[in-house]
Protein backbone atom coordinates (compact mmCIF):
# COMPACT_ATOMS: atom_id res chain seq x y z
CA UNK A 159 0.00 0.00 0.00
CA UNK A 160 1.09 3.55 -0.63
CA UNK A 161 0.23 6.53 1.54
CA UNK A 162 1.18 10.19 1.22
CA UNK A 163 1.84 12.57 4.09
CA UNK A 164 2.39 16.31 4.44
CA UNK A 165 5.08 16.79 7.07
CA UNK A 166 6.56 19.83 8.76
CA UNK A 167 9.81 18.68 10.32
CA UNK A 168 13.12 20.00 11.57
CA UNK A 169 15.99 20.11 9.05
CA UNK A 170 17.83 17.24 10.74
CA UNK A 171 14.78 14.99 10.28
CA UNK A 172 14.26 16.01 6.65
CA UNK A 173 17.89 15.21 5.80
CA UNK A 174 17.71 11.52 6.62
CA UNK A 175 15.36 8.79 5.37
CA UNK A 176 15.62 6.80 8.60
CA UNK A 177 14.63 9.87 10.64
CA UNK A 178 11.66 10.44 8.33
CA UNK A 179 10.55 6.84 8.84
CA UNK A 180 10.88 7.26 12.62
CA UNK A 181 8.87 10.46 12.44
CA UNK A 182 6.09 8.72 10.48
CA UNK A 183 6.02 5.91 13.03
CA UNK A 184 6.00 8.21 16.09
CA UNK A 185 3.88 11.10 14.84
CA UNK A 186 1.62 9.58 12.20
CA UNK A 187 1.03 6.16 13.68
CA UNK A 188 2.55 4.24 10.79
CA UNK A 189 3.44 0.69 11.79
CA UNK A 190 7.18 0.13 12.08
CA UNK A 191 6.70 -3.40 10.74
CA UNK A 192 4.83 -2.27 7.63
CA UNK A 193 6.91 0.62 6.39
CA UNK A 194 9.42 -0.51 3.76
CA UNK A 195 10.49 2.71 2.06
CA UNK A 196 9.78 6.40 1.77
CA UNK A 197 10.14 8.79 -1.11
CA UNK A 198 10.12 12.57 -0.87
CA UNK A 199 7.83 14.10 -3.48
CA UNK A 200 8.16 17.81 -2.59
CA UNK A 201 10.50 19.72 -0.31
CA UNK A 202 10.63 23.38 0.67
CA UNK A 203 12.20 25.30 3.51
CA UNK A 204 10.09 27.54 5.71
CA UNK A 205 12.50 30.05 7.24
CA UNK A 206 9.94 32.68 8.22
CA UNK A 207 10.13 31.92 11.93
CA UNK A 208 13.06 31.58 14.28
CA UNK A 209 12.72 27.80 14.19
CA UNK A 210 13.33 26.61 10.65
CA UNK A 211 11.06 23.89 9.32
CA UNK A 212 11.19 21.82 6.19
CA UNK A 213 7.84 21.09 4.54
CA UNK A 214 7.78 17.68 2.94
CA UNK A 215 5.33 15.68 0.91
CA UNK A 216 6.36 12.11 1.59
CA UNK A 217 5.15 8.90 0.01
CA UNK A 218 5.35 5.92 2.35
CA UNK A 219 5.43 2.38 0.97
CA UNK A 220 3.78 -0.13 3.29
CA UNK A 221 4.53 -3.80 2.75
CA UNK A 222 5.74 -3.12 -0.74
CA UNK A 223 8.74 -1.57 -2.47
CA UNK A 224 8.64 1.34 -4.94
CA UNK A 225 7.95 -0.05 -8.40
CA UNK A 226 8.09 3.17 -10.36
CA UNK A 227 11.37 4.87 -11.26
CA UNK A 228 12.16 8.10 -9.52
CA UNK A 229 11.81 9.91 -12.85
CA UNK A 230 9.99 9.38 -16.13
CA UNK A 231 12.17 8.17 -18.91
CA UNK A 232 11.83 9.41 -22.48
CA UNK A 233 12.50 6.77 -25.12
CA UNK A 234 14.95 7.93 -27.78
CA UNK A 235 14.90 5.72 -30.87
CA UNK A 236 17.63 5.31 -33.45
CA UNK A 237 17.29 7.96 -36.15
CA UNK A 238 20.41 7.15 -38.22
CA UNK A 239 18.43 6.74 -41.43
CA UNK A 240 16.00 9.61 -40.90
CA UNK A 241 16.12 13.08 -42.53
CA UNK A 242 18.65 15.37 -40.88
CA UNK A 243 18.11 18.74 -39.27
CA UNK A 244 21.03 21.08 -38.57
CA UNK A 245 21.12 22.52 -35.06
CA UNK A 246 23.52 25.42 -34.63
CA UNK A 247 24.72 25.68 -31.04
CA UNK A 248 25.06 23.13 -28.24
CA UNK A 249 23.70 25.29 -25.43
CA UNK A 250 20.54 24.19 -23.63
CA UNK A 251 18.45 25.39 -26.59
CA UNK A 252 20.43 23.30 -29.08
CA UNK A 253 20.76 20.19 -26.91
CA UNK A 254 17.07 20.08 -26.08
CA UNK A 255 16.16 20.82 -29.70
CA UNK A 256 18.31 17.86 -30.76
CA UNK A 257 16.70 15.52 -28.22
CA UNK A 258 13.25 16.66 -29.31
CA UNK A 259 14.16 16.07 -32.96
CA UNK A 260 15.06 12.49 -32.07
CA UNK A 261 11.70 12.06 -30.36
CA UNK A 262 10.08 13.30 -33.56
CA UNK A 263 12.04 10.82 -35.67
CA UNK A 264 14.54 13.28 -37.18
CA UNK A 265 18.34 13.11 -37.12
CA UNK A 266 20.00 16.08 -35.40
CA UNK A 267 23.37 17.33 -36.61
CA UNK A 268 24.75 19.77 -34.05
CA UNK A 269 27.37 22.30 -35.06
CA UNK A 270 29.08 24.06 -32.14
CA UNK A 271 31.77 26.74 -32.47
CA UNK A 272 33.25 26.00 -29.05
CA UNK A 273 34.85 22.94 -27.52
CA UNK A 274 33.29 20.06 -25.64
CA UNK A 275 32.37 20.79 -22.04
CA UNK A 276 35.61 19.25 -20.61
CA UNK A 277 38.13 20.87 -22.96
CA UNK A 278 36.28 24.15 -22.68
CA UNK A 279 37.08 24.17 -18.97
CA UNK A 280 40.80 24.47 -19.74
CA UNK A 281 40.13 27.68 -21.67
CA UNK A 282 38.17 29.03 -18.73
CA UNK A 283 41.13 28.29 -16.48
CA UNK A 284 43.34 30.33 -18.84
CA UNK A 285 41.01 33.32 -18.50
CA UNK A 286 41.56 33.31 -14.75
CA UNK A 287 45.26 32.40 -14.84
CA UNK A 288 46.65 34.27 -17.82
CA UNK A 289 43.85 36.69 -18.68
CA UNK A 290 43.69 35.29 -22.21
CA UNK A 291 40.28 34.77 -23.79
CA UNK A 292 39.75 32.31 -26.61
CA UNK A 293 37.02 34.02 -28.67
CA UNK A 294 35.51 30.64 -29.59
CA UNK A 295 35.78 28.86 -26.25
CA UNK A 296 34.90 30.80 -23.14
CA UNK A 297 32.10 31.45 -20.66
CA UNK A 298 29.64 32.06 -23.50
CA UNK A 299 30.74 29.64 -26.19
CA UNK A 300 31.17 25.90 -26.01
CA UNK A 301 29.16 22.79 -25.24
CA UNK A 302 26.53 23.45 -22.59
CA UNK A 303 26.23 27.11 -23.61
CA UNK A 304 26.32 30.21 -21.46
CA UNK A 305 25.41 28.73 -18.09
CA UNK A 306 27.37 25.47 -18.34
CA UNK A 307 29.56 26.23 -15.32
CA UNK A 308 26.86 27.76 -13.19
CA UNK A 309 25.04 25.73 -10.59
CA UNK A 310 22.28 24.97 -13.08
CA UNK A 311 19.33 26.58 -11.36
CA UNK A 312 16.12 25.14 -12.72
CA UNK A 313 13.35 27.42 -11.57
CA UNK A 314 11.59 30.28 -13.18
CA UNK A 315 9.35 33.06 -11.97
CA UNK A 316 7.51 32.91 -15.25
CA UNK A 317 4.16 31.16 -15.07
CA UNK A 318 3.51 31.23 -18.79
CA UNK A 319 6.22 28.84 -19.91
CA UNK A 320 4.10 25.75 -19.43
CA UNK A 321 5.04 22.62 -17.60
CA UNK A 322 8.77 22.13 -17.05
CA UNK A 323 8.46 18.63 -15.54
CA UNK A 324 9.46 16.99 -18.81
CA UNK A 325 12.70 19.01 -18.85
CA UNK A 326 13.49 18.07 -15.25
CA UNK A 327 12.89 14.39 -16.03
CA UNK A 328 15.18 14.56 -19.07
CA UNK A 329 17.88 16.02 -16.83
CA UNK A 330 17.39 13.15 -14.35
CA UNK A 331 17.59 10.62 -17.16
CA UNK A 332 20.97 12.12 -18.01
CA UNK A 333 22.42 11.99 -14.52
CA UNK A 334 20.94 14.86 -12.51
CA UNK A 335 19.86 13.96 -9.00
CA UNK A 336 16.17 13.16 -8.69
CA UNK A 337 16.07 15.79 -5.93
CA UNK A 338 15.48 18.33 -8.73
CA UNK A 339 11.99 16.86 -9.07
CA UNK A 340 11.36 17.47 -5.40
CA UNK A 341 12.95 20.75 -4.37
CA UNK A 342 11.03 24.00 -4.53
CA UNK A 343 14.15 25.69 -5.95
CA UNK A 344 16.01 22.90 -7.73
CA UNK A 345 19.50 23.15 -9.11
CA UNK A 346 21.70 20.52 -10.73
CA UNK A 347 24.99 21.60 -9.14
CA UNK A 348 28.17 22.92 -10.75
CA UNK A 349 29.97 19.64 -10.13
CA UNK A 350 27.32 17.53 -11.90
CA UNK A 351 26.26 19.73 -14.80
CA UNK A 352 29.16 18.92 -17.21
CA UNK A 353 28.51 15.18 -16.81
CA UNK A 354 24.80 15.68 -17.50
CA UNK A 355 25.66 17.65 -20.64
CA UNK A 356 28.04 14.90 -21.81
CA UNK A 357 25.35 12.28 -21.24
CA UNK A 358 22.90 14.28 -23.36
CA UNK A 359 25.50 14.43 -26.11
CA UNK A 360 26.01 10.66 -25.82
CA UNK A 361 22.27 10.08 -26.19
CA UNK A 362 22.25 12.22 -29.34
CA UNK A 363 25.23 10.40 -30.86
CA UNK A 364 24.00 7.01 -29.67
CA UNK A 365 20.75 7.55 -31.57
CA UNK A 366 22.61 8.32 -34.79
CA UNK A 367 22.91 12.11 -34.47
CA UNK A 368 26.16 14.04 -34.93
CA UNK A 369 27.94 16.66 -32.85
CA UNK A 370 30.68 18.75 -34.46
CA UNK A 371 32.75 20.86 -32.08
CA UNK A 372 35.04 23.73 -33.06
CA UNK A 373 32.84 24.25 -36.08
CA UNK A 374 31.35 27.71 -36.44
CA UNK A 375 28.44 28.49 -38.69
CA UNK A 376 29.50 31.47 -40.76
CA UNK A 377 26.51 31.76 -43.07
CA UNK A 378 23.18 30.24 -43.92
CA UNK A 379 22.71 28.82 -47.39
CA UNK A 380 19.56 30.52 -48.66
CA UNK A 381 18.02 29.73 -52.04
CA UNK A 382 14.78 31.28 -53.24
CA UNK A 383 14.05 32.59 -49.77
CA UNK A 384 14.44 29.13 -48.27
CA UNK A 385 17.13 28.03 -45.86
CA UNK A 386 18.93 25.00 -47.32
CA UNK A 387 21.79 24.56 -44.87
CA UNK A 388 24.85 26.25 -43.43
CA UNK A 389 28.44 27.10 -44.33
CA UNK A 390 31.02 26.64 -41.57
CA UNK A 391 34.50 27.97 -40.88
CA UNK A 392 36.00 24.50 -41.45
CA UNK A 393 34.92 24.74 -45.09
CA UNK A 394 32.32 22.03 -44.59
CA UNK A 395 28.71 22.70 -45.47
CA UNK A 396 25.77 20.94 -43.83
CA UNK A 397 22.49 20.63 -45.68
CA UNK A 398 19.02 20.45 -44.21
CA UNK A 399 16.55 22.59 -42.31
CA UNK A 400 18.32 24.72 -39.69
CA UNK A 401 17.51 25.47 -36.06
CA UNK A 402 19.53 28.47 -34.89
CA UNK A 403 20.20 27.99 -31.20
CA UNK A 404 23.12 30.36 -30.99
CA UNK A 405 22.19 32.19 -27.78
CA UNK A 406 22.43 35.89 -27.15
CA UNK A 407 26.22 36.27 -27.32
CA UNK A 408 26.57 35.27 -30.98
CA UNK A 409 26.50 38.82 -32.27
CA UNK A 410 28.26 37.84 -35.48
CA UNK A 411 25.32 35.57 -36.32
CA UNK A 412 22.72 38.29 -35.81
CA UNK A 413 24.81 40.80 -37.74
CA UNK A 414 25.04 38.30 -40.60
CA UNK A 415 21.28 37.78 -40.54
CA UNK A 416 20.61 41.53 -40.52
CA UNK A 417 23.13 42.16 -43.31
CA UNK A 418 21.64 39.41 -45.45
CA UNK A 419 18.06 40.52 -45.31
CA UNK A 420 16.78 37.92 -42.85
CA UNK A 421 14.03 39.45 -40.80
CA UNK A 422 15.07 39.69 -37.18
CA UNK A 423 13.25 41.24 -34.30
CA UNK A 424 14.71 43.07 -31.32
CA UNK A 425 13.83 41.56 -27.99
CA UNK A 426 13.36 43.37 -24.71
CA UNK A 427 16.33 42.78 -22.48
CA UNK A 428 16.95 43.14 -18.80
CA UNK A 429 20.17 44.71 -17.56
CA UNK A 430 21.44 44.91 -14.04
CA UNK A 431 24.28 44.93 -11.60
CA UNK A 432 25.88 42.17 -9.65
CA UNK A 433 25.71 42.29 -5.88
CA UNK A 434 27.91 40.08 -3.77
CA UNK A 435 27.36 39.23 -0.14
CA UNK A 436 29.29 36.81 2.02
CA UNK A 437 27.28 33.59 2.10
CA UNK A 438 27.57 33.48 5.91
CA UNK A 439 25.86 36.87 6.17
CA UNK A 440 22.85 35.74 4.12
CA UNK A 441 22.72 32.48 6.07
CA UNK A 442 22.68 34.39 9.37
CA UNK A 443 19.95 36.75 8.19
CA UNK A 444 17.70 34.23 6.48
CA UNK A 445 18.03 31.51 9.09
CA UNK A 446 17.89 33.96 12.03
CA UNK A 447 20.90 32.31 13.54
CA UNK A 448 24.27 33.92 14.32
CA UNK A 449 25.93 30.56 13.73
CA UNK A 450 24.67 30.41 10.18
CA UNK A 451 23.10 27.51 8.37
CA UNK A 452 24.36 24.61 10.50
CA UNK A 453 24.79 21.09 9.25
CA UNK A 454 21.46 20.32 7.63
CA UNK A 455 20.40 23.44 5.76
CA UNK A 456 21.59 24.54 2.33
CA UNK A 457 23.14 27.96 1.68
CA UNK A 458 20.31 30.43 2.17
CA UNK A 459 18.77 32.35 -0.68
CA UNK A 460 16.60 35.38 -1.06
CA UNK A 461 14.66 37.15 -3.73
CA UNK A 462 13.96 40.81 -4.08
CA UNK A 463 11.09 42.30 -6.09
CA UNK A 464 9.85 45.86 -6.19
CA UNK A 465 8.34 48.44 -8.52
CA UNK A 466 10.15 51.71 -9.26
CA UNK A 467 8.31 54.26 -11.40
CA UNK A 468 6.16 51.53 -12.89
CA UNK A 469 9.08 49.28 -13.74
CA UNK A 470 9.83 45.99 -12.11
CA UNK A 471 13.17 45.65 -10.34
CA UNK A 472 14.01 42.19 -9.13
CA UNK A 473 16.83 39.86 -8.25
CA UNK A 474 17.21 37.88 -11.43
CA UNK A 475 19.73 35.25 -10.62
CA UNK A 476 20.72 34.30 -7.12
CA UNK A 477 23.50 31.83 -6.55
CA UNK A 478 23.41 30.69 -2.92
CA UNK A 479 26.87 29.93 -1.62
CA UNK A 480 28.36 30.33 -5.09
CA UNK A 481 31.49 32.01 -6.39
CA UNK A 482 31.66 34.87 -8.86
CA UNK A 483 33.53 34.33 -12.10
CA UNK A 484 34.89 36.82 -14.58
CA UNK A 485 32.94 37.18 -17.78
CA UNK A 486 34.18 36.64 -21.30
CA UNK A 487 35.28 40.19 -21.89
CA UNK A 488 36.51 41.16 -18.47
CA UNK A 489 38.65 38.26 -17.33
CA UNK A 490 40.24 40.03 -14.41
CA UNK A 491 37.21 40.34 -12.15
CA UNK A 492 37.03 36.91 -10.61
CA UNK A 493 36.19 37.25 -6.98
CA UNK A 494 39.31 36.91 -4.89
CA UNK A 495 37.54 36.45 -1.61
CA UNK A 496 38.02 33.22 0.25
CA UNK A 497 34.45 32.93 1.28
CA UNK A 498 31.64 31.94 -1.08
CA UNK A 499 29.80 34.99 -2.29
CA UNK A 500 26.20 35.15 -3.29
CA UNK A 501 25.71 37.01 -6.50
CA UNK A 502 22.21 38.38 -6.86
CA UNK A 503 21.36 40.56 -9.80
CA UNK A 504 18.62 43.14 -9.52
CA UNK A 505 17.77 44.06 -13.05
CA UNK A 506 15.55 46.50 -14.78
CA UNK A 507 13.53 45.59 -17.81
CA UNK A 508 14.00 47.77 -20.84
CA UNK A 509 11.74 47.89 -23.84
CA UNK A 510 12.72 46.88 -27.35
CA UNK A 511 15.57 48.85 -28.80
CA UNK A 512 16.94 48.57 -32.27
CA UNK A 513 18.74 45.30 -32.92
CA UNK A 514 22.06 47.01 -33.47
CA UNK A 515 21.77 49.00 -30.26
CA UNK A 516 20.94 45.89 -28.22
CA UNK A 517 23.92 44.08 -29.72
CA UNK A 518 26.29 46.92 -28.92
CA UNK A 519 24.95 47.22 -25.38
CA UNK A 520 26.45 43.85 -24.46
CA UNK A 521 29.80 44.84 -25.86
Ligand SMILES: Cc1cc2nc3c(=O)[nH]c(=O)nc-3n(C[C@H](O)[C@H](O)[C@H](O)COP(=O)(O)OP(=O)(O)OC[C@H]3O[C@@H](n4cnc5c(N)ncnc54)[C@H](O)[C@@H]3O)c2cc1C
Nearest residue numbers: 247249250251271299300303304305308311375404405408
Ligand atom coordinates in the same frame (compact mmCIF):
# COMPACT_ATOMS: atom_id res chain seq x y z
C1 LIG B 1 27.17 32.70 -15.74
C2 LIG B 1 25.79 32.29 -16.14
C3 LIG B 1 25.03 31.53 -15.25
C4 LIG B 1 23.76 31.13 -15.61
N1 LIG B 1 23.07 30.35 -14.73
C5 LIG B 1 21.86 29.89 -15.09
C6 LIG B 1 21.17 29.03 -14.25
O1 LIG B 1 21.64 28.65 -13.17
N2 LIG B 1 19.94 28.61 -14.64
C7 LIG B 1 19.38 29.00 -15.84
O2 LIG B 1 18.27 28.57 -16.15
N3 LIG B 1 20.03 29.85 -16.66
C8 LIG B 1 21.24 30.29 -16.32
N4 LIG B 1 21.91 31.13 -17.15
C9 LIG B 1 21.26 31.53 -18.39
C10 LIG B 1 21.38 30.39 -19.38
O3 LIG B 1 22.71 29.99 -19.45
C11 LIG B 1 20.88 30.83 -20.76
O4 LIG B 1 19.54 31.22 -20.64
C12 LIG B 1 21.00 29.68 -21.72
O5 LIG B 1 22.33 29.26 -21.80
C13 LIG B 1 20.50 30.07 -23.10
O6 LIG B 1 20.58 28.89 -23.87
P1 LIG B 1 20.76 28.93 -25.43
O7 LIG B 1 20.98 27.52 -25.85
O8 LIG B 1 19.65 29.69 -26.03
O9 LIG B 1 22.06 29.80 -25.72
P2 LIG B 1 23.58 29.61 -25.22
O10 LIG B 1 23.62 28.91 -23.93
O11 LIG B 1 24.21 30.93 -25.35
O12 LIG B 1 24.17 28.62 -26.30
C14 LIG B 1 24.44 29.01 -27.60
C15 LIG B 1 25.49 28.08 -28.16
O13 LIG B 1 25.63 28.36 -29.53
C16 LIG B 1 27.00 28.34 -29.86
N5 LIG B 1 27.18 29.19 -31.04
C17 LIG B 1 27.01 30.53 -31.12
N6 LIG B 1 27.24 30.96 -32.37
C18 LIG B 1 27.55 29.88 -33.09
C19 LIG B 1 27.90 29.69 -34.45
N7 LIG B 1 27.97 30.71 -35.31
N8 LIG B 1 28.21 28.43 -34.88
C20 LIG B 1 28.15 27.37 -34.01
N9 LIG B 1 27.83 27.51 -32.71
C21 LIG B 1 27.51 28.74 -32.25
C22 LIG B 1 27.71 28.87 -28.63
O14 LIG B 1 29.04 28.47 -28.58
C23 LIG B 1 26.86 28.28 -27.52
O15 LIG B 1 27.35 27.06 -27.09
C24 LIG B 1 23.21 31.54 -16.84
C25 LIG B 1 23.97 32.30 -17.73
C26 LIG B 1 25.24 32.67 -17.38
C27 LIG B 1 26.06 33.48 -18.36
